Amino acid sequence: MSLIKFIDFPDLGDNRGSLIPVESVKQVPFEIKRVYFLTNLSADLPRGFHAHKELDQVAMCVSGNCRVLLDDGVKKEWVNLSSPTKALRIEPMIWHEMHGFSSDCVFMVFANEHYDEADYIRNYEDFLSKVEK
Numbered sequence: 578m579s580l581i582k583f584i585d586f587p588d589l590g591d592n593r594g595s596l597i598p599v600e601s602v603k604q605v606p607f608e609i610k611r612v613y614f615l616t617n618l619s620a621d622l623p624r625g626f627h628a629h630k631e632l633d634q635v636a637m638c639v640s641g642n643c644r645v646l647l648d649d650g651v652k653k654e655w656v657n658l659s660s661p662t663k664a665l666r667i668e669p670m671i672w673h674e675m676h677g678f679s680s681d682c683v684f685m686v687f688a689n690e691h692y693d694e695a696d697y698i699r700n701y702e703d704f705l706s707k708v709e710k
């Protein structure tokens with residue numbers, strides 16, 4: 578089964594522009610406790626390089642584009658994100674990296690928990706040792 582799970586957000590826009598609602602439990606399949614976004618990014622400064630033990634996240638480029646690597650410890654898959662209506666689910670225990678940010682990229686994330694450093698696995702060898710084979 579693919580690691581890539583897209584969530585399509587409806588665009589209720591009209592000739593004035595796009596309007597994309599994001600509601601807890603509706604478009605995003607959990608109670609949203611935290612929203613954060615990355616901006617002023619550089620193509621040559623990738624981010625992420627961690628997995629979360631329990632955190633569930635939904636991410637998309639509300640502007641611009643980037644490439645995301647998803648890795649469950651067995652297989653790796655790359656996905657391009659380039660639309661504010663196509664979000665990517667990043668589930669627990671998925672190593673993820675974000676690369677190749679366009680200069681206009683705004684990377685938006687919805688998360689089901691508050692920030693907790695103890696939930697991070699930042700070392701790839703630790704991640705592999707924790708993955709159930």
Ligand code: TYD
Pocket residue numbers: 611613615624625626627692
């Ligand atoms: P980190 O998740 O390591 O960033 P990235 O994966 O994009 O490289 O976070 C960078 C720093 O910001 C780190 O010290 C933790 C802090 N942080 C918060 O305080 N709150 C948050 O919601 C997030 C995502 C990070």
